[in-house]
Amino acid sequence: MRIVIIGAGLAGLLCGRTMSAAGHDVTLLDKGRSPGGRLATRRLGPARLDHGAQFFTVRSDNFAAYVQRWQHDGLVHEWCRGFTPSGDGFPRYAVAGGMNRLAKHLAEGLDVRCNTLAFAVRPGAGCWEVQLDDNSVLPADALVVTCPLPQSFSLLVSSGVELPVDLRQTEYDRTLSILVTLDRPGAVPAPGGLQNPNDVFSFIGDNVAKGASSHPALTFHAAAEWSESHWDDPRDDITAALLGHAAPWIGDASVLEVSPKRWRFATPRTIWPEACWFDDSGPAPLVLAGDAFAGPRVEGAALSGLAAAASLASGR
Ligand SMILES: Cc1cc2nc3c(=O)[nH]c(=O)nc-3n(C[C@H](O)[C@H](O)[C@H](O)COP(=O)(O)OP(=O)(O)OC[C@H]3O[C@@H](n4cnc5c(N)ncnc54)[C@H](O)[C@@H]3O)c2cc1C
Missing domain, CATH: 3.50.50.60 (FAD/NAD(P)-binding domain)
Structure with missing residues (x-):
């Protein structure tokens, strides 16, 4: 065939x-x-980041x-x-x-x-x-x-x-996310992943800890509800808001680059x-x-x- x-x-x-x-x-x-x-x-620069499945x-x-x-x-x-x-x-x-x-x-x-x-x-x-x-x-x-x-x-x-x-x-849940590269390791605790740490994020992943990247880089996935309610916000506003919420896990590191991503069909309900x-x-x-x-x-x-x-x- x-x-x-x-x-x-x-x-x-x-x-x-x-x-x-x-x-x-x-x-x-x-x-x-x-x-x-x-x-x-x-x-993203010297880093590799998973931005869909983690x-x-x-x-x-x-x-x-x-x-x-x-x-x-x-x-x-x-x-x-x-x-x-x-x-x-x-x-x-x-x-x-x-x-x-x-x-x-x-x-x-x-x-x-x-x-x-x-x-x-x-x-x-x-x-x-x-x-x-x-x-x-x-x-x-x-x-x-x-x-x-x-x-x-x-x-x-x-x-x-x-x-x-x-x-x-x-129907599908949506996911807004940001990919962030850093000048040194961030502050995501071992083993380098956090599931539903608060109402904003559904997952935070340290791409070095899981073997995706050799350069410090974090992936932040917004929770379905947060993503739904901010979906139509301007892209820069979404990026700034997520970056603000991400601060505790970025810790003392400096952000080198940020890249937003929108998943319209992230997860079937x-x-x-x-x-x-x-x-x-x-x-x-x-x-x-x-x-x-x-x-x-x-x-x-x-x-x-x-x-x-x-x-x-x-x-x-
Ligand atoms: C942000 C996010 C985080 C996730 N985290 C996890 C996780 O940690 N663990 C886990 O197990 N799962 C996770 N998932 C779910 C997992 O990624 C998916 O369940 C799985 O990858 C779906 O595979 P699929 O082949 O069904 O669909 P897809 O991977 O979506 O493949 C469908 C393909 O169809 C193509 N396509 C669509 N329309 C057309 C067209 N008209 N012509 C040609 N091509 C077309 C698309 O480009 C796409 O490549 C996550 C998903 C997202 C979005």
Whole structure:
């Protein structure tokens, strides 16, 4: 099959690798500059900072098998066992050099076309036709769409596929954040991560402590409520406000550079009861997948991508 996967985040990449290993002709499309989606790492001066997912946990045997392999390959390491002084005993994993390295690793050997926006999906003769932003059309004997759901739905408006109402109503929390580089280490206590330290922040991450950066650099993610209520503020006001709130964790260090980031579709608020959504009412199979299906986190995205591959293989 010629399989087109829209979205080269973790869900799309794991689906793509699985279908490619099974001998299919797989093409991944992503509007971003590099694969990874919310597995995002940014270079700022001499530092590297994770600005999407900060770490991941492992709850299923299926995902554990992948993580074990990535650990064996030296890509992934255990960062800590919780963000309170005594921890909670459950491993939190990070990626050496930043989370995006995992995406790049998974993209190796796959046909991943970045800077490529899928614009619309239409029914063709025995296949789906994916229209790209340069007006070219890619035929697909099976189509997998792994974008955050509101983006997937706008792509599918002309597809003729009837999407379940509950799925169409999925909403996402937003996240405002700042990336900060410092002239010396900041004041985030060991192990270098803080979860929900107050009403403003949902996470504060020390990129050196988790092995993303060799230069002092902190990531501050604003809590969902704070992000929602400041979303339309001018960018400079958001940056100044977050930087002010960040002061206790910057400590005595001097700020070298600050970069704000807005995640419109950070976290799905509701999760679909199945690990992906399969439909064969159109000219060819269509699967929707991503973290809105198997859990609003890295592991959920991975499991959904694998479920999408399994449902294409089994035809249901
Ligand atoms: C700020 C933040 C912090 C987080 N922290 C954590 C954490 O600490 N631990 C954890 O486990 N999870 C965390 N998450 C969640 C985790 O990052 C996601 O659950 C996971 O990465 C989602 O993967 P995905 O493949 O489902 O979607 P995505 O990674 O969003 O991939 C979808 C891809 O689709 C592409 N796309 C969209 N529309 C189009 C189009 N029309 N054409 C082409 N491409 C398109 C996008 O560019 C994107 O690359 C966090 C998320 C955010 C935003």
